[in-house]
Every structure is written in C-alpha cells, then in structure tokens.
Amino acid sequence: MLEEIAGSLIVVLELQNLLAIFIGVAFGIFMGAVPGLTGTMGIALIIPLTYTMTPITAFCILLGAYKGCLFGGSIPAILINTPGSPAAAATVLDGYPLCRQGRASEAMGMALWSSVIADVISTISLIFCAVLLARIALQFGPPEFAALVLFSLTIVAGVSGHSLMKGMIAAAIGFIFGTVGLDPFMASPRFTFGNLYMMNGISLMAMLIGLFAVSELLIQAERGGRSITEKLAASNAKISFKMIKNSLATIVRGSVIGIILGSIPGLGATPASFLSYSEAKRKSKTPEKFGNGELDGVAATESANNATCGGALIPLLALGVPGDVTTAVLLGAFLIQGLNPGPALFTDDIGLVYAIFIALLIAALMLPILGLLAIRGFSYIVHIPRYTLYPVIALLCVMGVYGFNSSVVDIWIMLGFGVLGYAMRKLDFPLAPMMIGFVLEPIGEQSVRQALTLSSGSWSIFISTPISIFFILLTIISIIFIIKRAISDKQQLNGTIES
Amino acid sequence: MRNSSVIKDIIVSIILIGVSLVVYFWMIPNYVVLTHSAGMSPRFFPQFGTALVGIFSFFMLCSSIYRYLKNIPTENATSFDMQEFLYAVMVVFCMVIFVVIFDYAGYLWSAPVLILLLMVVFEARSPLIMLLTSALVTAVLFFAFHYGLRVTLI
Numbered sequence: 001m002l003e004e005i006a007g008s009l010i011v012v013l014e015l016q017n018l019l020a021i022f023i024g025v026a027f028g029i030f031m032g033a034v035p036g037l038t039g040t041m042g043i044a045l046i047i048p049l050t051y052t053m054t055p056i057t058a059f060c061i062l063l064g065a066y067k068g069c070l071f072g073g074s075i076p077a078i079l080i081n082t083p084g085s086p087a088a089a090a091t092v093l094d095g096y097p098l099c100r101q102g103r104a105s106e107a108m109g110m111a112l113w114s115s116v117i118a119d120v121i122s123t124i125s126l127i128f129c130a131v132l133l134a135r136i137a138l139q140f141g142p143p144e145f146a147a148l149v150l151f152s153l154t155i156v157a158g159v160s161g162h163s164l165m166k167g168m169i170a171a172a173i174g175f176i177f178g179t180v181g182l183d184p185f186m187a188s189p190r191f192t193f194g195n196l197y198m199m200n201g202i203s204l205m206a207m208l209i210g211l212f213a214v215s216e217l218l219i220q221a222e223r224g225g226r227s228i229t230e231k232l233a234a235s236n237a238k239i240s241f242k243m244i245k246n247s248l249a250t251i252v253r254g255s256v257i258g259i260i261l262g263s264i265p266g267l268g269a270t271p272a273s274f275l276s277y278s279e280a281k282r283k284s285k286t287p288e289k290f291g292n293g294e295l296d297g298v299a300a301t302e303s304a305n306n307a308t309c310g311g312a313l314i315p316l317l318a319l320g321v322p323g324d325v326t327t328a329v330l331l332g333a334f335l336i337q338g339l340n341p342g343p344a345l346f347t348d349d350i351g352l353v354y355a356i357f358i359a360l361l362i363a364a365l366m367l368p369i370l371g372l373l374a375i376r377g378f379s380y381i382v383h384i385p386r387y388t389l390y391p392v393i394a395l396l397c398v399m400g401v402y403g404f405n406s407s408v409v410d411i412w413i414m415l416g417f418g419v420l421g422y423a424m425r426k427l428d429f430p431l432a433p434m435m436i437g438f439v440l441e442p443i444g445e446q447s448v449r450q451a452l453t454l455s456s457g458s459w460s461i462f463i464s465t466p467i468s469i470f471f472i473l474l475t476i477i478s479i480i481f482i483i484k485r486a487i488s489d490k491q492q493l494n495g496t497i498e499s
Numbered sequence: 500m501r502n503s504s505v506i507k508d509i510i511v512s513i514i515l516i517g518v519s520l521v522v523y524f525w526m527i528p529n530y531v532v533l534t535h536s537a538g539m540s541p542r543f544f545p546q547f548g549t550a551l552v553g554i555f556s557f558f559m560l561c562s563s564i565y566r567y568l569k570n571i572p573t574e575n576a577t578s579f580d581m582q583e584f585l586y587a588v589m590v591v592f593c594m595v596i597f598v599v600i601f602d603y604a605g606y607l608w609s610a611p612v613l614i615l616l617l618m619v620v621f622e623a624r625s626p627l628i629m630l631l632t633s634a635l636v637t638a639v640l641f642f643a644f645h646y647g648l649r650v651t652l653i
Contacts, residue, residue: 037648041648045648045649165555165558165559165562166559168551168555169515169552169555169556169559172548172551172552172555173548173552175544175547175548175551176522176545176548176549176552178548179531179544179545179548183532183534183541185538185539185541186534186538186541188531188532188533188534188541189530189531189532190530190531190532190541190545191526191530191531191545192530193530214594217590218587218590218591219587221586221587221589221590221620221621222580222583222584222586222587223583223586385623386621387618387621387622387623388618388623388628388632390617390621391613391614391617391618391621391632391636392614392632392636394590394594394613394617395610395613395614395636395637395640396640398594398597398598398601398613399606399640399644399650402650403644403648403650406650406651408598408601408602411598411601412598415591415594415595415598418591418594419591422587425577426577426579427507427508427511427577428504428577437548441544441548445544448539449538449539452538452539453538
C-alpha cells in the first residue's frame with residue numbers, strides 16, 4: 001500500500017500534472033465566478049481536451065476545475081450580490097451585506113479559507129471513509145430521501161430573515177415552480193401551456209440568474225447614474241487568523257454537513273450550503289446578526305459548499321454512482337478514459353485512486369494561491385463605473401442562460417424571475433427560500449411517490465426505517481426550536497414597543 | 500410610514516390568496532393533466548404547494564391586520580419610490596427589446612443595442628465610451644461564447 005501511495009505521489013508531482021491541476025483550478029474559479037457560467041459547463045468543456053491525456057493528467061485538470069468552481073461562485077456573490085452558482089446563493093445572505101459595510105476583504109478571505117479548510121477535511125474523509133460513507137449512502141432509499149427533504153425544508157426558517165411567514169410563502173411558491181414540466185411518474189404535462197421547452201421544467205440557472213442577478217440589476221437601476229458613496233472593497237483578502245479561528249467550529253460543522261449531504265446521490269451542494277447556514281445561525285450566540293453581515297454566515301455556506309466535492313466523489317468512486325450533476329459529468333470522463341468507477345476501481349486501479357486523492361489535496365493547497373489572485377482580480381469590479389458594469393453583467397447573464405440550452409425560452413424565464421425577484425425584494429419577501437423550495441420539490445416528490453409505490457400507498461413506510469425516523473425526529477425538534485425562537489423574538493419586539 | 504408597510508402586506512396577502520385560489524381551482528384542473536392510475540395523482544403536489552401558499556398567505560393577512568390594529572411597525576420595511584421604479588421598468592423594457600431582436604436577428608444585432616440602451620438608463624454621458632463599450636463587449640462575448648464555449652450565436 002505504501003509503495004502504491006508513493007508511486008502515485010511521484011506521478012502526481014510531475015510537472016505536467018501539477019500544471020494540469022493549476023490550470024484546472026484557475027479555469028474552475030473563472031467559470032464559477034462569472035455569473036451565467038457554471039463549473040459543470042466548464043468541466044464538460046474540458047473533457048474533450050482530455051482525450052489525448054493520460055488518465056491521471058485528465059483527472060488532475062478535471063478535479064482542479066471542480067474544486068475551483070465551488071469557491072469561484074462566492075466572489076460575485078459577495079461583491080455584486082450575484083451568486084456565480086446555485087450553492088453560492090447562500091453566501092449572498094451575509095457576503096453582500098459585508099461588502100456593503102466595506103468588509104468585502106474579510107468576507108472573501110473567510111470564503112477562501114473556509115473553502116480550503118473544508119476541502120482538506122473532505123478530501124481526508126474521502127481517503128479514509130469513502131467505503132464506509134458509501135455504505136451509509138446506499139442505505140438511503142425513497143423514504144429516507146423524503147424524510148431528509150422534509151428536514152431540509154426547515155432550512156427555510158434560517159434564511160427567511162425578519163419574516164418567517166414570508167419565507168414560507170416564498171418557499172411554497174418555489175415548490176409550485178418545481179412542479180412545472182412533466183410529471184416524473186406519468187410524464188403528463190404540468191403547467192407547460194403546450195410549450196415543448198417547458199416540458200423539461202424551469203431551468204435552475206434561468207431561475208437563479210433571474211431571481212438574484214436580474215433582480216439586483218433592477219434594484220441597482222433604481223439609483224440610475226447616481227454615484228452614492230460606498231465603501232470600496234479592498235483588493236486583497238485580508239482576514240486575521242483569529243477571525244478564522246473564531247469560525248473554526250462553524251467551518252468544521254459545515255464541512256461535515258457538506259460531506260454527508262454531498263455523499264448522498266442527487267442532493268448536491270445547494271441544500272448543504274443552506275443547511276449549514278441554518279445550523280450556524282441556530283447555534284450562534286448572536287443569530288440576529290445573520291443576514292446583516294456575519295462572517296460565520298459566509299464560513300458556514302462556503303465550507304459546506306466546498307466539502308460537497310469530496311462528499312460527492314465518495315459514491316462516484318466507491319459505487320460508480322454520481323453524487324451530483326458535476327460528478328455525473330466526471331463519470332463520463334471516467335468512461336471515456338476506459339475506467340469503471342465502483343468497487344472494482346479500488347482493486348484494479350488503486351494507483352489511480354490514490355493519485356486522485358493526492359491530486360485533490362494538491363488542488364486544495366493551490367486554491368489559496370489562485371483564490372487570492374482571483375479575488376485581487378475580480379475585486380477591481382467595484383472600480384468599474386456602474387454604467388459599464390451593469391450592462392455588461394446584464395448581457396453576460398443573458399448569454400450564460402442562453403448558453404445552457406440555446407433556448408430563448410430560458411431567457412424569457414430568466415427575465416420573468418428577474419421581475420418576480422424585484423417585486424419580492426420591494427415587498428420584503430426573501431429570495432433564498434424560493435430557491436430552496438424549487439430545488440427540493442423534485443427530489444421530495446420523486447422520493448415520496450417512489451416510497452408510496454413501494455409500500456402500496458401506505459404512509460407508514462416513512463417511519464419504518466431508522467434513518468427516516470431519525471430525520472423526522474430532527475424535523476420535529478427543528479420546528480419546536482423555530483417556534484420557540486419566533487415566540488421569543490415576538491416577545492422581545494413587544495417589549496421594545498412598550499418601552 | 501410604518502402603517503403603509505403593513506397595508507402593503509395586507510394587500511399582498513389578499514392578492515396571494517386570490518392567486519392561490521385561481522391556481523387551485525382553474526389552472527391546475529386546466530393545465531395539469533390528470534392520469535388515471537393507481538399511484539399518486541400528478542395534481543397532488545401542485546395542489547399541496549398551492550394550498551400552502553393560500554394557508555400561509557391567510558396567516559400573513561391575519562397577522563398584518565393584527566399589526567395594523569395594534570399599530571405595530573414592520574421591521575426594516577423597504578420604501579417605494581415611483582421615479583426609482585421607472586428606472587427598473589426601463590431596464591426590463593430594454594431587455595425585452597433585446598430578446599425580441601435576439602430571437603429575430605441574432606446576437607450581433609441585439610447585443611450592442613442592449614448595451615447602448617442600458618448605458619443610457621444608467622446615465623452614461625460619453626457617446627464615444629458608449630459606442631466603444633458596446634462594440635468591445637459584444638465582440639469579446641461573441642468570441643468567448645461562440646468559439647470558446649461553442650454556443651451557436653449566428
């Protein structure tokens with residue numbers, strides 16, 4: 001075993017592979033940082049370039065890109081309130097308020113170092129716990145998924161800001177939007193209005209870009225050309241070691257959440273980052289600061305976000321089952337290289353497996369260097385005049401959405417959600433819960449219907465396994481905490497009014 | 500001022516209740532195809548989501564009426580200004596124009612129009628900068644998407 005590890009280490013440390021990791025991380029950060037472009041798109045673009053590469057070099061560049069894009073999405077989320085990826089929508093909650101307070105350097109520094117620490121933790125867990133976690137992930141059937149989704153919906157309380165009721169309404173509206181398309185079981189059209197393109201459902205990227213980026217564009221347009229004095233973002237990510245140490249518990253918790261949720265096929269980084277945020281807020285001594293510029297909020301989301309990388313690779317490598325959309329694309333890369341991920345990979349190609357682990361660790365160590373450069377480069381965005389910046393962002397968003405499916409319908413959807421997002425912000429409805437409802441609805445519906453099919457319509461299936469009972473109990477406990485907090489907040493408010 | 504935000508919430512919750520009723524009793528029966536099978540109906544989850552919207556909106560209405568009667572302020576309510584709103588409307592209008600031109604004439608005609616119109620909305624002053632910016636951005640993004648990302652734009 002040690003010989004194999006040493007052999008893999010020597011191979012990965014060859015110049016071409018180190019360069020491949022470097023280029024991959026840099027490209028991934030770029031793809032993640034530009035609104036409208038995604039890491040999945042980036043990896044799909046790189047795959048044809050890897051045809052002539054050795055498997056190790058190919059995976060060095062692909063995994064580097066995967067790591068880079070997870071962090072990259074936080075940069076525009078913090079600087080211009082426009083998440084670069086769905087999971088970075090959670091980073092917006094506290095990242096952008098920090099930028100408005102002139103603390104963008106702290107926010108981006110926290111995002112970077114949380115990502116690096118979480119990357120290292122998740123890679124180590126991948127190395128040591130891949131097989132064990134894969135076995136646990138295999139225990140997840142439809143009832144367990146449904147219970148997990150139910151628990152995940154309690155995240156809404158943590159991201160609803162000042163009004164829980166408005167957050168729940170937004171989540172329910174997102175839930176309805178999630179049903180658009182073809183019914184997952186009967187393939188019967190739902191809210192498609194006879195349009196062929198709508199049968200695929202609403203594009204997540206169109207919704208994300210519209211809800212966050214276009215609505216932000218409309219909010220910024222209200223100021224016209226007026227240059228309101230704002231504290232400019234610093235161009236380097238200066239954060240003190242003490243600040244990182246203070247958030248270490250949050251980062252570790254976020255990493256664990258990211259690893260666990262990432263290892264469950266089909267969930268992805270978005271629920272993980274929101275759940276981590278919600279938990280961080282719940283455990284915080286100053287939960288009222290969340291949503292108004294709290295570094296722990298950024299640490300929670302970014303650590304969970306990046307930890308899903310290692311988590312999602314667990315079912316891919318150990319079982320041959322992709323953990324999310326990006327690892328599904330990576331599965332394609334494996335097959336192109338003539339490899340079969342799964343238990344056989346650990347016996348037939350153990351050298352490659354060790355090389356992948358080492359490449360992931362090196363990518364995590366390269367992330368601070370490239371991340372700092374990216375932050376320095378992208379932070380010049382705030383120096384660009386508004387009359388240039390926002391038109392460019394508008395065109396970039398449109399092209400990014402169009403680039404997904406080459407469909408003009410997606411652009412109209414993006415515009416529609418932009419107007420909806422703008423209206424929601426003017427009416428003080430939070431945007432994040434809508435995204436949560438939208439993302440969780442397809443997973444939840446499929447799980448519930450599969451479970452009921454398995455049990456011939458009996459709802460007792462949802463309390464028939466330890467895992468589903470565990471998540472249902474967690475949900476109940478979570479709801480009790482939410483109600484208690486809502487009552488105490490109301491009592492505090494009434495006390496303030498009376499005094 | 501504080502009561503105006505509560506009134507806003509009352510109006511919004513009434514509208515949402517109305518919308519949920521329309522969706523539940525008209526849109527779902529007409530636009531969600533019912534299939535006859537032993538499993539769960541395709542209408543169940545849309546109906547469930549709509550019912551949730553209606554129920555939560557009703558609670559919000561009750562809460563808003565209570566706050567109005569007790570004169571309880573809304574925390575951090577966003578203000579509304581008609582002049583500012585018109586800027587947002589102009590941006591939407593510009594993007595609609597862009598999509599129409601893009602659909603009929605393609606990227607190379609629509610992108611410069613969008614950049615120019617939006618720069619006007621954001622009160623750019625120099626025509627030279629406007630022209631240069633629209634040409635440069637159009638060209639850069641064209642090469643990036645058409646050749647780099649292989650998105651067909653022409």
